[in-house]
Amino acid sequence: MFGVRSATVRFGHTLALDDVTVxxxxxxxxxxxxxxxxxxxxxxxxxxxxxxxxxxxxxxxxKQRLGYLPASAGSWAALTVRQNIDFVAGIYGxxxxxxTARRAELLDRASLTPAAGRLAARLSGGMRRKLGFIMAxxxxxxxxILDEPSTGVDPVSRIDLWRLVSEAAAxxxxxxxxxxxxxxxxxxxxxxxxxxxxxxVHGSYDQVRAGFAGVVxxxxxxxxxxxxxxxxxxxHEYWPGADPPPxxxxxxxxxxxxxxxxxxxxxxEVLS
Amino acid sequence: MIVKxxxxxxxxxxxxxxxxxxxxxxxxxxGYAANFYVSSLKTxxxxxxxxxxxxxxxxxxxxxxxxxxxxxADAETLLQDNKVDVxxxxxQTPALALVNGSNLFAAQSAxxxxxxxxxxxKTQVLYNPGLKTSWVMIPAIIGLILTFIGTIITSLGMxxxxxxxxxxxxAVMPIKPSQVILGKIAPYxxxxxxxxxxVTVLAIVxxxxxxxxxxxxxxxxxxxxxxxxxxxGVFISTISQTAGQAIQTAFFFLLxxxxxxxxxxxxxxMAAGVRWIGYxxxxxxxxxxxxxxxxxxxxxxxxxxxxxxxxxxxxxIFTGATLRFRRDLAPGRPASPARKQPAAAETVGxx
Numbered sequence: 001m002f003g004v005r006s007a008t009v010r011f012g013h014t015l016a017l018d019d020v021t022v023x024x025x026x027x028x029x030x031x032x033x034x035x036x037x038x039x040x041x042x043x044x045x046x047x048x049x050x051x052x053x054x055x056x057x058x059x060x061x062x063k064q065r066l067g068y069l070p071a072s073a074g075s076w077a078a079l080t081v082r083q084n085i086d087f088v089a090g091i092y093g094x095x096x097x098x099x100t101a102r103r104a105e106l107l108d109r110a111s112l113t114p115a116a117g118r119l120a121a122r123l124s125g126g127m128r129r130k131l132g133f134i135m136a137x138x139x140x141x142x143x144x145i146l147d148e149p150s151t152g153v154d155p156v157s158r159i160d161l162w163r164l165v166s167e168a169a170a171x172x173x174x175x176x177x178x179x180x181x182x183x184x185x186x187x188x189x190x191x192x193x194x195x196x197x198x199x200x201v202h203g204s205y206d207q208v209r210a211g212f213a214g215v216v217x218x219x220x221x222x223x224x225x226x227x228x229x230x231x232x233x234x235x236h237e238y239w240p241g242a243d244p245p246p247x248x249x250x251x252x253x254x255x256x257x258x259x260x261x262x263x264x265x266x267x268x269e270v271l272s
Numbered sequence: 273m274i275v276k277x278x279x280x281x282x283x284x285x286x287x288x289x290x291x292x293x294x295x296x297x298x299x300x301x302x303g304y305a306a307n308f309y310v311s312s313l314k315t316x317x318x319x320x321x322x323x324x325x326x327x328x329x330x331x332x333x334x335x336x337x338x339x340x341x342x343x344x345a346d347a348e349t350l351l352q353d354n355k356v357d358v359x360x361x362x363x364q365t366p367a368l369a370l371v372n373g374s375n376l377f378a379a380q381s382a383x384x385x386x387x388x389x390x391x392x393x394k395t396q397v398l399y400n401p402g403l404k405t406s407w408v409m410i411p412a413i414i415g416l417i418l419t420f421i422g423t424i425i426t427s428l429g430m431x432x433x434x435x436x437x438x439x440x441x442x443a444v445m446p447i448k449p450s451q452v453i454l455g456k457i458a459p460y461x462x463x464x465x466x467x468x469x470x471v472t473v474l475a476i477v478x479x480x481x482x483x484x485x486x487x488x489x490x491x492x493x494x495x496x497x498x499x500x501x502x503x504x505g506v507f508i509s510t511i512s513q514t515a516g517q518a519i520q521t522a523f524f525f526l527l528x529x530x531x532x533x534x535x536x537x538x539x540x541x542m543a544a545g546v547r548w549i550g551y552x553x554x555x556x557x558x559x560x561x562x563x564x565x566x567x568x569x570x571x572x573x574x575x576x577x578x579x580x581x582x583x584x585x586x587x588x589i590f591t592g593a594t595l596r597f598r599r600d601l602a603p604g605r606p607a608s609p610a611r612k613q614p615a616a617a618e619t620v621g622x623x
Contacts, residue, residue, distance in 0.1 A: 059614050070441055073437055088445070091446065135441075
């Protein structure tokens with residue numbers, strides 16, 4: 001089992017991770033969600049060894065068995081798709097027929113075969129992320145860390161990417177990915193919701209929903225603006241523990257509602 | 273808009289520093305260093321009447337060596353080793369004045385002064401008989417090209433990796449920081465070496481610049497100098513986050529080297545308060561080596577001082593810069609007790 005235990009990371013006076021424990025079992029996808037500055041990238045970078053811990057422990061495989069797709073491009077712009085893959089594969093010791101076969105297989109699965117000779121700089125955003133993903137898994141890592149692999153990617157490429165992620169997990173890799181897309185996170189085996197460096201809630205989507213206390217209502221005119229947020233044309237309002245006023249419409253909260261509601265609870269705790 | 277611009281400017285310390293430091297630097301350089309006229313020439317007088325001639329010479333000739341038993345060959349050795357700008361050989365009529373043409377402006381001052389003397393002295397310019405500017409500039413330009421590639425191009429190549437986020441990716445791969453550094457630097461080292469050879473050959477072919485010394489000694493000097501400037505390039509990359517910052521910082525390193533290394537303005541013509549800066553710059557020592565070997569055919573033993581200074585600079589700067597770069601590549605302290613591998617090795621299929 002890979003992961004972090006009681007991980008604490010400070011950047012100056014800022015507590016980026018506060019006693020965070022996350023386990024990433026082999027063969028499953030764990031999604032880390034949270035707003036900007038929640039600590040998602042710090043958690044991932046701590047796992048790959050890019051950020052030293054101020055407290056706690058990291059359990060990770062050696063670099064040879066680690067795959068990482070950073071939030072940035074993740075590929076060398078002046079190299080072609082094929083050259084990018086070959087360069088990274090070479091570092092992991094893949095060569096000859098094994099490399100040729102592996103490259104062809106991954107390019108095919110990512111629908112990038114026609115672009116194999118194209119410079120990475122000339123790829124679309126989605127294609128570039130898929131190339132980065134291929135480079136992260138070319139050596140069949142035991143632990144795969146993906147930092148917002150689908151941010152800024154078109155919906156079709158997002159589907160492709162998610163398929164690749166699922167296939168990696170299905171073949172045994174432990175996958176930890178951060179995402180800002182909650183619909184993506186719902187598909188993960190485990191969810192970790194971070195807020196200001198602390199875990200708000202974690203577990204499977206069903207567990208998170210089942211453990212969610214309180215009621216979410218839908219309204220045009222929220223009773224307490226500080227507990228409301230916009231969803232489409234309507235507003236949702238959270239009633240932690242208390243019953244909503246009569247006549248309001250109660251809705252079944254989805255992950256977005258749950259994350260926002262828990263974040264509001266946290267913010268009110270901090271303010272009080 | 274104006275307030276916004278000022279706010280941005282105040283937060284951009286590097287540009288602010290450039291705006292404040294650059295005018296001061298240019299003022300100091302052009303005020304104290306920009307001087308082509310050499311007012312004091314290191315002079316040797318050899319031969320039987322050495323003592324008498326030394327006393328008769330005008331104040332322009334600063335006699336540092338008086339050797340009555342010395343010969344013309346001794347005088348030529350002093351010039352070849354760049355210990356003097358002018359050497360008078362007495363005991364013959366007219367007396368012979370040998371001028372070190374590799375120190376162009378000193379030589380021009382000497383020739384102008386000696387022409388006023390008339391027939392009493394026969395003047396002979398060694399190492400650059402035509403007193404051609406190209407002959408003294410090109411050995412220095414070779415150093416400038418190496419500096420340009422070593423600092424600007426190398427730092428840009430390194431920073432581009434950081435900007436693209438691929439440096440972070442390399443850091444988590446099973447590749448040693450030393451391999452990353454070597455892989456990043458080796459191409460620039462090779463390109464700079466090829467550039468150096470091309471420029472040197474073109475200098476000889478197009479401008480007739482002589483190559484009187486040992487090419488291997490020259491290559492050794494250029495190689496050591498390359499390590500210094502590549503080290504500077506790596507250092508600049510460690511203190512820059514963007515390509516713009518790297519160029520800005522490299523400019524800070526490049527400008528004093530162009531103006532204060534003796535490439536354009538002779539060091540001996542600079543005010544003492546500015547000249548010492550020149551002696552801190554690596555290009556100053558490369559120019560001593562390149563002019564010494566190319567023009568004067570100096571043996572490596574006579575150039576021990578610039579070779580030693582450049583070697584010390586190479587070791588200090590290159591080691592310091594690569595250690596800084598290495599720290600950027602491995603910030604997570606992988607040997608830390610906080611980082612463990614699971615007891616049972618995980619096995620996976622074909623992801």
